[in-house]
Amino acid sequence: MTPTGIRYISSREQTMQDRTGALGRLEQVVSTPEEFERVVSQALPILLERATNSTKRFLRETGQWCDDVAHEKFALRWGAEYLEQFFIAGRSEVPCRPLFLLDAVVAKQHSRPEPFCYHPDLLTPLGRLIDGLVSRAAISRDALIALYYHCFGLGPGQVITVLGLTGPAGQRIYKNFKRWRDSGWQRTMDDMGITECEVQDLCSQLQRHPQPSNSEAERIIRIAQSHYRKSEPDHYPCLSRRQWEEMFLEGYGSDYRIWHLALCLDCFTAAWDLGFRGAAAIEKPRVEFHVRP
Numbered sequence: 323m324t325p326t327g328i329r330y331i332s333s334r335e336q337t338m339q340d341r342t343g344a345l346g347r348l349e350q351v352v353s354t355p356e357e358f359e360r361v362v363s364q365a366l367p368i369l370l371e372r373a374t375n376s377t378k379r380f381l382r383e384t385g386q387w388c389d390d391v392a393h394e395k396f397a398l399r400w401g402a403e404y405l406e407q408f409f410i411a412g413r414s415e416v417p418c419r420p421l422f423l424l425d426a427v428v429a430k431q432h433s434r435p436e437p438f439c440y441h442p443d444l445l446t447p448l449g450r451l452i453d454g455l456v457s458r459a460a461i462s463r464d465a466l467i468a469l470y471y472h473c474f475g476l477g478p479g480q481v482i483t484v485l486g487l488t489g490p491a492g493q494r495i496y497k498n499f500k501r502w503r504d505s506g507w508q509r510t511m512d513d514m515g516i517t518e519c520e521v522q523d524l525c526s527q528l529q530r531h532p533q534p535s536n537s538e539a540e541r542i543i544r545i546a547q548s549h550y551r552k553s554e555p556d557h558y559p560c561l562s563r564r565q566w567e568e569m570f571l572e573g574y575g576s577d578y579r580i581w582h583l584a585l586c587l588d589c590f591t592a593a594w595d596l597g598f599r600g601a602a603a604i605e606k607p608r609v610e611f612h613v614r615p
């Protein structure tokens with residue numbers, strides 16, 4: 323089982339009794355990698371909550387906490403990140419007590435000089451820009467919709483078609499685009515400290531070397547997407563082509579489509595032609611990164 327394949331189930335679905343039982347099992351010694359996987363897989367919501375709460379506590383104690391959605395999602399993403407590290411490390415740490423091993427993994431991260439150390443690729447100018455756009459998308463719908471433009475160059479009409487939206491849900495897309503162009507993009511650049519000079523450099527780099535720049539952008543987009551998708555771990559997991567097809571045909575889950583397809587290249591590619599309902603045979607989308615809105 324790979325960490326990215328983890329299907330989180332809602333913690334609300336677990337009764338208190340299940341929780342106490344699961345906590346008890348997590349405190350006992352597991353002796354083989356298989357046993358570790360089994361015990362841990364059955365208790366993912368509990369472990370995610372624990373890692374997220376430790377992260378919140380750490381942020382509070384270090385004066386970096388604020389009661390808002392952005393911070394809640396930040397703590398949740400890092401909780402999920404630590405849970406993945408724990409899942410990978412745990413197999414080779416047996417015999418161990420899973421609950422205490424998770425605490426140790428999290429504490430080790432929090433005691434590093436740069437505790438939320440980031441992927442080095444996200445520290446280049448292009449990486450910072452993409453990271454900033456995708457991180458904003460985790461908390462702002464305008465930024466989320468704008469990803470379809472920044473990553474693929476799609477305009478509002480195309481976004482509506484590709485996502486199979488109808489009625490008011492479609493109308494909102496035009497407003498999202500307008501607000502992003504009017505002010506959202508500039509505010510995001512300012513917040514990230516990306517200067518006009520850097521924006522110009524990136525634009526000319528994309529113009530001069532479109533192919534290598536776009537494959538570099540695609541690589542970074544994947545890294546950022548997989549990190550920020552952890553903002554909604556139990557709500558919008560990846561689906562198979564069949565499941566997407568059903569959703570498009572039946573017309574439900576417009577929030578699911580909007581959110582997940584903006585943040586998952588693989589599902590976006592898989593679901594790409596479903597919104598066209600066979601009307602147009604358009605080749606698979608490729609990353610064509612746009613710096614400006």
Ligand SMILES: [Zn+2]
Nearest residue numbers: 560561586589
């Ligand atoms: Zn996906």
